[in-house]
Amino acid sequence: MTDISQSLATRAGVLRLLAHVLRDGRMLGDGASGLDGAAAARALRLAGLTLRHMGRADALLAGRMQRQPATRVRDILRLALTEVFEDGAAPHGVVNDAVALARMSPRTAKQAGLVNAVLRGLVDDRAAWDALPPPSLPPWLRKPLAKAWTRPRLEAIEAAHLRGAPLDLTPKPGVTVDGAEVLPTGTLRLPGGQVSALPGYSEGDWWVQDAAAALPVRLLGEVRGLRVLDLCAAPGGKTMQLAAAGAKVTALDVSARRLERVAQNLARTGLEAEIVEADALDWAPDAAFDAVLLDAPCTATGTIRRHPDLPHLRDARDVEALTALQYRLIDRALTFARPGAPVVFCTCSLLPVEGEHQVTAALGRHPGLTAEAPEPADFGLPPLAVSPHGLRLLPDLWAERGGIDGFYMAVLRTPA
Structure with missing residues (x-):
């Protein structure tokens, strides 16, 4: 298996994990199937990182697209931006694999050009990414937390969530x-x-x-x-x-x-x-x-x-x-x-x-x-x-x- 096919398999695994959480409503750790060893560990780590920064990715994408793309395409874009800006991946390889991921499914193949255009317009804009605030917690949680701990404390909690944990x-x-x-x-x-x-x-x-x-x-x-x-x-x-x-x-x-x-x-x-x-x-x-x-x-x-x-x-x-x-x-x-x-x-x-x-x-x-x-x-x-x-x-x-x-x-x- 070539490096490119391995990277595609891992990134396809990330997309399955994201769907497992966002569409099926199941915990991330329960969805690591189809991969093993280092590939599974990397897919789980990237899926968690993408979920952590998803709100920031969506905010950046909103300024480049007039309407929401297909669900799988949106996840491809979220993953690509997270890899470039938070995982330090090389933009060229990430964009190429993102386009290949779109082409892998008949439902998203026609949007491969969109993926290419959007990402090439964003992956070099580190300043725009760094300027984004931490993602907000969902309303069912954010509202009672703001009431209990004050808005500044809530924002500090959200910033801590973005940093992850040792x-x-x-x-x-x-x-x-x-x-x-x-x-x-x-x-x-x-x-x-x-x-x-x-x-x-x-x-x-x-x-x-x-x-x-x-x-x-x-x-x-x-x-x-x-x-x-x-x-x-x-x-x-x-x-x-x-x-x-x-x-x-x-x-x-x-x-x-x-x-x-x-x-x-x-x-x-x-x-x-x-x-x-x-x-x-x-x-x-x-x-x-x-x-x-x-x-x-x-x-x-x-x-x-x-x-x-x-x-x-x-x-x-x-x-x-x-x-x-x-x-x-x-x-x-x-x-x-x-x-x-x-x-x-x-x-x-x-x-x-x-x-x-x-x-x-x-x-x-x-x-x-x-x-x-x-x-x-x-x-x-x-x-x-x-x-x-x-x-x-x-x-x-x-x-x-x-x-x-x-x-x-x-x-x-x-x-x-």
């Missing part, structure tokens, strides 16, 4: 990785790289976990020797944290497939936990736990900088269903803890309705329930992380260090 690792105690920055939270941060090729991967010295996601376990304090329940545990980052800290962990999740990931991660790291497949709303333990961690299902909007497909897959209806589930899971989690034991509730959401509002509501319906407000400085966080009853992290925090995922977390306690 690679964060949670190490076992005492483990270091050459070249990694040690964040104030203890997370090891690298600019990126192939995970399985990093030193310590095969030894199970660490696991991939955003700095924000690693904080809820730390809110529990010393857990050595304690019985700790990790609810909605998959894929197991917090389970491994707890096990590495010496806790006796029960990892519960409703999905057998996702629990396989937990088991695989535990095996790689040489850590142990009891794995339970069950619905937390129906399950009953033999005895109360010394601590409970509930990372509740949510819109995952706090992870958009890592998953640019999410804004295209969620809508306001998801928020309503998920907040109802969170309400029920909080009530259930409180029954699993012995009196006075900590119950950490957290969500990787940007929306207060999936965070602060949930805790406020729980305090109102459970007499005697208290919420501890952790001190941000204790975890190396700025005062901006203070939020009602807990910690609120948004992607614009630590911008100079590469940002952090959006998360809310709080420590609840029933009367002792």
Whole structure:
């Protein structure tokens, strides 16, 4: 296979991935078929990059076309502009392959000339691309965020989404990785790289976990020797944290497939936990736990900088269903803890309705329930992380260090 045919195959794979997300409404990672190895990895990376910059590409294209082209042609143009301006690809090769991609389908062959003309008029205009603002979040998400965090903060969040995310690792105690920055939270941060090729991967010295996601376990304090329940545990980052800290962990999740990931991660790291497949709303333990961690299902909007497909897959209806589930899971989690034991509730959401509002509501319906407000400085966080009853992290925090995922977390306690 020639280099050109390989590049065409990869770029055709990107187009399939974009259609998988934008037309089929499915997650990006579920659509990597027809390619393998390095080609699949490159296609996934380019598809994510195109989704991240799609709004900017559309804005640039709007000034060159009087009407929208065919859907596939629009995606070809989006991909080409993203490759040139964000991936550093040579314009000549990108334009040639874009034209070839248009010609590959009878539905778009007649627009190959349009693709050629539009791209040749844009690929040298770096200044126009750089002047474009970050893409706006969809209205269902942007409106409540602007109300909650103010317009300037929202724009800072959108800018953080555009920058993407570095690679964060949670190490076992005492483990270091050459070249990694040690964040104030203890997370090891690298600019990126192939995970399985990093030193310590095969030894199970660490696991991939955003700095924000690693904080809820730390809110529990010393857990050595304690019985700790990790609810909605998959894929197991917090389970491994707890096990590495010496806790006796029960990892519960409703999905057998996702629990396989937990088991695989535990095996790689040489850590142990009891794995339970069950619905937390129906399950009953033999005895109360010394601590409970509930990372509740949510819109995952706090992870958009890592998953640019999410804004295209969620809508306001998801928020309503998920907040109802969170309400029920909080009530259930409180029954699993012995009196006075900590119950950490957290969500990787940007929306207060999936965070602060949930805790406020729980305090109102459970007499005697208290919420501890952790001190941000204790975890190396700025005062901006203070939020009602807990910690609120948004992607614009630590911008100079590469940002952090959006998360809310709080420590609840029933009367002792």
